[in-house]
Amino acid sequence: MSDIQDQVDEFDLVAKGGVYFLEETLPMIKVLIFLDDLDIWLHFNEIFGEERDFFGHGFRIIVTTSNKSVLLKSPPQRLDCIYCISMMNDNLALALQGNLPISDFDEIARGIIDSVNGIPLFIKVIGILFPEKWWKNGLHLGS
Template sequence: GGVGKTTLANIVYNKNYERFDGGCFLANVRETSRKPNGLVELQREILSCILNRKHERILSVEEGVAKLKDAMFYRRIILILDDVDQVELLDAIIGSTRDLFNLGSKIIITTRQENLLKSYPDCAVLKLRCFHSYMSMQIFSQHAFGQNFPSDAWLDLAARIRDRCQGLPLA
């Protein structure tokens, strides 16, 4: 973690939301799904976002999938599912097939599990990489010193911190 998946997804969502009939950014999907009735809670949140209504009534995951299908089929939506770790979560939220969604809809899924999307062959996968040493030093220095590189007095300490963070911008 910490490479910036959520940050990038958030930027994409905010820059593109206006182009769709509705949208929803679901943060911490993994964490929410582990709560009692967590999947239903996630489904309810999506429905509330795209229908602009609060407290959608859903009694089961199956009912939620049916309601999501009805709500999303005729709308172009952008949906961000952040921190997904199980295919079952995707099946409960977006169904085991993409027929839930209007052709112009976009779904972005952030995950640490590279093989999670194998059952969705029509999706594109973008793998974020850590920053190289030069870029890491520049970003760290901008935040720590307000300039692109540290002064000679701070260079050794800054290099040790950069190396310790291993190219992860949020470390």
């Protein structure tokens, strides 16, 4: 979005509103949008308006929320599916792919699990993307 937004005069965005910007820009491109921890459906409408017709072919919006009732309040035509994620218990998350963490990494691994609330996909992605030193610094666990 920031790459697209750089192409638009900032005054136009403020004067015409964010929805106008989306209506004019998004039909031209494929879009994947994540809204994390949505707590009021009205926030979705404030961002995207009442209609989703202005999105181009192949767009996707993924919404996460800890409150399923937020999604149930949405109009049926605005919601394709609800997927509930089961949280992993700490021991199962630590043994992801059958490998137990080395004892030196136990505290780091538990910190990662806590920081992503045990969501399996997040655990896997974070484990792949970030080296040990980054997590030690990020979780203030020392060096």
